[in-house]
Amino acid sequence: xxxxxxxxxxxxxxxxxxYPAKVxxxxxxxxxxxxxxxxxxxxxxxxxxxxxxxxxxxxxxIVGARLYAELLGWYRYRVRDEFCLVGQIDGxxxxxxxxxxxxxxxxxxxxxxxxxxxxxxxxxLFAAKMEHHIEFLGQDEVLITAESPIGxxxxxxxxxLEKRDGQHELxxxxxxxxxxxxxxxxxxxxVAGERPVPPDVLExxxxxxxxxxxxxxxxxxxxxxxxxx
Amino acid sequence: xxxxxHEYKSLMDLLAVASLRAMDDAGLGDRPVDAVYVGNMASxxxxxxxxxxxxxxxxxxxxxxxxxxxxxxxxSGGSAIKNGFLAVAAGFADVVLVAGGEKMRGVSGPRSTxxxxxxxxxxxxxxxxxxxxxxxxxxxxLYMDKFRITPEHLAMVTIKNHNNxxxxxxxxxxxxxxxxxxxxxxxxxxxxxxxxxPLRLYDCCPVSDGAAAVxxxxxxxxxxxxxxxxxxxGIGQATDTHALQERSDPTDLKAVSCAAxxxxxxxxxxxxxxxxxxxxxxxxILEIAESExxxxxxxxxxxxxxxxxxTQITGSLPxxxxxxxxxxxxxxxxTGVAQVVELVWQLRGEAGKRQVKDPExxxxxxxxxxxxxxxxxxxxxxx
Numbered sequence: 001x002x003x004x005x006x007x008x009x010x011x012x013x014x015x016x017x018x019y020p021a022k023v024x025x026x027x028x029x030x031x032x033x034x035x036x037x038x039x040x041x042x043x044x045x046x047x048x049x050x051x052x053x054x055x056x057x058x059x060x061x062i063v064g065a066r067l068y069a070e071l072l073g074w075y076r077y078r079v080r081d082e083f084c085l086v087g088q089i090d091g092x093x094x095x096x097x098x099x100x101x102x103x104x105x106x107x108x109x110x111x112x113x114x115x116x117x118x119x120x121x122x123x124x125l126f127a128a129k130m131e132h133h134i135e136f137l138g139q140d141e142v143l144i145t146a147e148s149p150i151g152x153x154x155x156x157x158x159x160x161l162e163k164r165d166g167q168h169e170l171x172x173x174x175x176x177x178x179x180x181x182x183x184x185x186x187x188x189x190x191v192a193g194e195r196p197v198p199p200d201v202l203e204x205x206x207x208x209x210x211x212x213x214x215x216x217x218x219x220x221x222x223x224x225x226x227x228x229x
Numbered sequence: 230x231x232x233x234x235h236e237y238k239s240l241m242d243l244l245a246v247a248s249l250r251a252m253d254d255a256g257l258g259d260r261p262v263d264a265v266y267v268g269n270m271a272s273x274x275x276x277x278x279x280x281x282x283x284x285x286x287x288x289x290x291x292x293x294x295x296x297x298x299x300x301x302x303x304x305s306g307g308s309a310i311k312n313g314f315l316a317v318a319a320g321f322a323d324v325v326l327v328a329g330g331e332k333m334r335g336v337s338g339p340r341s342t343x344x345x346x347x348x349x350x351x352x353x354x355x356x357x358x359x360x361x362x363x364x365x366x367x368x369x370x371l372y373m374d375k376f377r378i379t380p381e382h383l384a385m386v387t388i389k390n391h392n393n394x395x396x397x398x399x400x401x402x403x404x405x406x407x408x409x410x411x412x413x414x415x416x417x418x419x420x421x422x423x424x425x426x427p428l429r430l431y432d433c434c435p436v437s438d439g440a441a442a443v444x445x446x447x448x449x450x451x452x453x454x455x456x457x458x459x460x461x462x463g464i465g466q467a468t469d470t471h472a473l474q475e476r477s478d479p480t481d482l483k484a485v486s487c488a489a490x491x492x493x494x495x496x497x498x499x500x501x502x503x504x505x506x507x508x509x510x511x512x513x514i515l516e517i518a519e520s521e522x523x524x525x526x527x528x529x530x531x532x533x534x535x536x537x538x539x540t541q542i543t544g545s546l547p548x549x550x551x552x553x554x555x556x557x558x559x560x561x562x563x564t565g566v567a568q569v570v571e572l573v574w575q576l577r578g579e580a581g582k583r584q585v586k587d588p589e590x591x592x593x594x595x596x597x598x599x600x601x602x603x604x605x606x607x608x609x610x611x612x
Contacts, residue, residue, distance in 0.1 A: 025409065025416045025420075026410055027406045027420040027421065027431065028404065028405060028407060029407030029409045029410040120419070120420060149337075190419070192420075193416070194415075194416065
């Protein structure tokens with residue numbers, strides 16, 4: 001690698017405080033750890049995203065493809081000020097969210113991918129992402145867009161987001177904004193989690209990021225378990 | 230057909246597949262179907278299609294069979310079974326296909342709630358914003374206060390039915406939940422938000438797409454088909470006031486009690502004879518209330534029986550081994566037929582992992598409107 005050229009190709013980095021991990025008890029009783037992913041974990045994350053590229057249902061293919069590119073861009077130092085949070089149950093990856101900082105006060109929400117469905121994992125991780133933007137990174141506003149009707153319902157409608165002019169970085173539909181005011185109005189209702197995470201639970205999550213097999217991931221997303229033919 | 234979100238299948242696809250499977254299961258071969266009844270509540274609103282029974286006959290090439298769509302709100306399926314039963318009993322038809330189906334997920338959640346709310350009384354309920362969850366919430370508050378039913382009891386219904394649904398490959402929801410996850414943990418409110426107090430998300434059945442079908446015929450023909458015989462031993466139906474507020478006691482589900490009594494009377498049986506029941510738990514409180522109003526438990530004792538495990542698959546009176554509406558799902562027009570399908574499987578010993586031990590008599594309640602038009606069915610294994 002030509003480090004001299006690489007210095008021109010890499011974006012400058014804004015110092016970001018880390019996201020303090022938390023644990024959420026889900027409807028099944030399972031404990032989901034929500035923590036910030038390290039850049040070095042991207043190869044494992046990409047293994048979790050890859051199976052979604054062939055799933056048309058609920059726009060998993062578009063979200064998966066774009067998330068894959070964003071994570072790869074972050075890994076290879078080509079996206080500016082991106083962060084990624086993951087959800088893990090018993091060490092297994094169950095969801096990924098990512099975002100980046102456009103400026104110290106304005107965030108751009110990228111994607112939300114739930115591998116385990118039916119437990120509001122996507123909703124919980126999205127809320128954690130907004131928590132990081134507003135409470136720990138100290139931002140005033142986050143621009144958000146949606147590619148699927150599920151996302152539109154969970155974010156634009158549930159949070160009562162405000163429309164904005166212009167375009168979101170992901171292009172497409174009208175961008176919406178979560179302001180500090182809207183976040184704190186929704187926090188009691190939508191932002192779950194307890195801190196600190198019990199040490200043994202956190203250690204299990206951080207020791208290794210486990211990714212289920214492609215077959216298991218597709219089964220979780222599509223619900224094909226024991227379906228009669 | 231499994232109950233779930235069927236994104237790529239139309240209502241007619243669902244009805245057709247379920248019907249073909251029923252005809253295959255019956256072993257009809259070349260024997261013609263004389264009549265078709267289709268239970269469906271609101272295809273005109275959900276799917277912009279009406280006359281679905283006529284459409285089904287064409288789809289399955291069953292012409293010149295007679296055909297009617299039967300609409301009785303959420304009891305459309307039960308009423309379709311009743312009409313099929315009457316056709317055979319009256320000698321009008323020898324072989325009857327009864328199907329029930331609904332495709333609800335093609336519209337948004339609020340739109341779906343609004344369509345279902347059309348069954349409420351338009352002048353004194355719907356106009357003031359009443360929805361079915363709202364009616365159920367008000368009923369639940371009254372019933373819980375009167376009979377000292379707790380949120381834990383409601384959660385027990387959810388947990389039991391989700392456990393059962395996890396054993397049912399046809400169930401919409403195959404996910405086991407815990408008391409901690411949906412009620413007792415401080416974080417449970419995020420998983421289980423209030424929908425219509427005191428009812429929460431997990432107290433309400435999902436919105437589902439799906440279809441179910443049965444073949445009804447004479448005993449003579451049934452014996453020729455060489456399948457284990459399951460007989461409709463009794464059917465009862467009863468009505469009550471349209472508006473919940475006009476009932477002398479809103480907690481008294483008179484139509485449920487009356488329909489059950491009539492069904493048992495026709496069958497020459499009593500609640501004590503029932504070995505397995507499918508009740509209409511669109512909301513968890515209704516399973517408890519119906520178990521009392523059908524005569525299985527004294528008023529105020531349903532929750533105690535639930536807590537004691539009597540309504541588990543291994544209990545003295547298994548209720549909703551399919552997962553009920555809560556977990557199996559509730560495509561509105563399909564439910565009443567699906568309840569009977571489940572009972573048939575149970576009585577034949579074909580219910581797989583959720584099989585109740587050697588049942589002989591099954592019972593179903595299909596709850597139309599908010600208890601203003603109820604159909605009860607007793608089925609019995611023969612021979």
